[in-house]
Amino acid sequence: MVEDDIRARIKTVTMNGRQMPYAQATVPIMAPGLNYAAAVFEGIRAYWNASASQLYIFRLDEHLKRLAFSMRMLRFDPMPAVAELGDQIVADIRANGYREDTYIRLNAFVDEWGEMTTQGPVSTTIVTRPRPRAPGFTTGQNFCVSSWRRLSDNASPPRSKSTANYLNGRLAGLEAKTNNYHGAIILTERGTVAEGPGGCIFIVRGGRLITPGVTSGILESVTRETLLNLALEDGIASAERDIDRTELYIADEVFYCGTGHEITPIVSVDRMAVGAGTPGPLTRALQKRYDDLVRGHSNAHGEWLRPVY
Numbered sequence: 001m002v003e004d005d006i007r008a009r010i011k012t013v014t015m016n017g018r019q020m021p022y023a024q025a026t027v028p029i030m031a032p033g034l035n036y037a038a039a040v041f042e043g044i045r046a047y048w049n050a051s052a053s054q055l056y057i058f059r060l061d062e063h064l065k066r067l068a069f070s071m072r073m074l075r076f077d078p079m080p081a082v083a084e085l086g087d088q089i090v091a092d093i094r095a096n097g098y099r100e101d102t103y104i105r106l107n108a109f110v111d112e113w114g115e116m117t118t119q120g121p122v123s124t125t126i127v128t129r130p131r132p133r134a135p136g137f138t139t140g141q142n143f144c145v146s147s148w149r150r151l152s153d154n155a156s157p158p159r160s161k162s163t164a165n166y167l168n169g170r171l172a173g174l175e176a177k178t179n180n181y182h183g184a185i186i187l188t189e190r191g192t193v194a195e196g197p198g199g200c201i202f203i204v205r206g207g208r209l210i211t212p213g214v215t216s217g218i219l220e221s222v223t224r225e226t227l228l229n230l231a232l233e234d235g236i237a238s239a240e241r242d243i244d245r246t247e248l249y250i251a252d253e254v255f256y257c258g259t260g261h262e263i264t265p266i267v268s269v270d271r272m273a274v275g276a277g278t279p280g281p282l283t284r285a286l287q288k289r290y291d292d293l294v295r296g297h298s299n300a301h302g303e304w305l306r307p308v309y
């Protein structure tokens with residue numbers, strides 16, 4: 001399904017709690033959210049369970065909590081109540097009537113007119129749209145190590161999901177695209193692995209899952225935390241520690257994870273095959289475990305699923 005087809009299927013979006021056609025949800029050209037990146041967001045997924053005829057939003061509360069933190073970092077005033085935003089997301093999906101995998105984009109930004117430090121008024125927007133699984137989930141993808149370095153906590157904190165941080169990701173993503181890679185791995189200023197433009201990195205060495213710690217210039221990813229939880233439950237050894245660049249080349253498996261990318265196998269780094277150059281067994285097993293969980297096929301973690309219908 002191409003992007004234009006998807007866009008044509010959006011019947012309504014939600015702005016400041018009101019449902020309206022996409023074309024009516026506009027931002028003034030002097031809004032600080034546009035001019036000074038006074039904007040934060042969340043990307044959230046909902047998964048269709050055909051046998052239950054139900055759509056489940058995955059870990060909505062955790063995404064809303066992170067949005068609240070991101071708004072606090074930018075000192076938004078007043079801050080919209082995030083529980084209401086959760087209800088608006090459910091209402092927006094219902095109004096669109098999606099009965100398939102869905103992506104939710106939730107934005108909060110300083111609206112109208114102002115300066116760099118203007119703190120309000122804060123507007124919120126919700127766009128929900130069908131989002132089928134990307135082919136890379138099955139085939140795997142080829143990544144490079146970017147020549148750009150990851151921004152840091154004392155410059156533009158990656159822990160907050162601020163629109164501004166995506167300049168760093170965009171530069172790395174454009175470099176990867178120009179050089180015919182599917183994606184990029186960005187290193188910290190110290191030269192250890194941080195994350196990709198839109199997801200976290202895991203490697204597998206000797207059956208052990210390894211991912212950089214939360215002080216490595218990463219977004220505190222909901223998917224990453226989910227996978228660490230599942231590993232613990234399943235008795236898979238895991239570690240949060242620095243990863244050197246050369247560990248990417250020696251690893252048995254590497255994968256990329258996040259709401260948008262789900263669990264995407266990385267089958268080569270800098271044109272060097274990872275393992276056998278195909279998605280590895282632990283990556284495959286985690287994909288299955290994750291898919292069963294998010295669709296409500298397993299009975300585990302019902303508290304992470306918010307039914308829409």
Ligand SMILES: Cc1ncc(COP(=O)(O)O)c(C=O)c1O
Nearest residue numbers: 198199200219221222223258259
């Ligand atoms: C920079 C970055 N890191 C990590 C992630 C993964 O976070 P999550 O699993 O919460 O979606 C994302 C995507 O949302 C991201 O944009």
